[in-house]
Amino acid sequence: MKNSILFITLLFFSLLSCARPQTNPKQAFEFYNTINNQLEQYKPIQQKLIDKLTTALIALKEDDNAKIDIQELSDLLEQSRTVCIQEQKIVENLTEFDNGINLKQKALSYIQTFHQSYQNEIPASIRIFSDNEGNKFERAKNILLPIFRLIKEREIEMNKALGDFENKYENPVHQSE
Secondary structure: OHHHHHHHHHHHHHHHHHHOOOOOHHHHHHHHHHHHHHHHHHHHHHHHHHHHHHHHHHHHHHOOOOOOOHHHHHHHHHHHHHHHHHHHHHHHOOOOOOOOOOHHHHHHHHHHHHHHHHHOHHHHHHHHHHOOOOOHHHHHHHHHHHHHHHHHHHHHHHHHHHHHHHHHOOOHHHHOO
8 A cells, every 4th residue: 555655656746747847957047148148238229229319309399400410310220220130130049948938039029129110110210300391309209109119018028028037947047156
């Protein structure tokens, strides 16, 4: 009887351990770190562009003929496009580590939303800043604010996935310390 109970208990724990996904802490850390490093590496240039666009909008709100440095915005846009393409390629080449959390896809969604804005909304707003038509603030605001909101939504989703990944894999950021 004792052997039967012991056998059933061992079988139960054996099956339980097989049902759990096998995780490699080193691989979890590398996956997380690759995504996080890409995001952190390119964030300053992207943020600088957003800050300059916001400053331009505020200036136009106060004065429709405000002087906007179009060349600086164009240069920042080109730099941001370049780093976004690099960032996207690196993340695309990763293999999703956990399909339940889907961190890779959420990071790509965030990156691709930026990429979309670099192709469409931001160049359109820069053209508005440089044209001679009136009501620049309203026209540019109607283009930029929706994409800024979408970028923020995607950032929140991605940050939640980063947090979920950290929690599930015992905070891989701190495992190497």
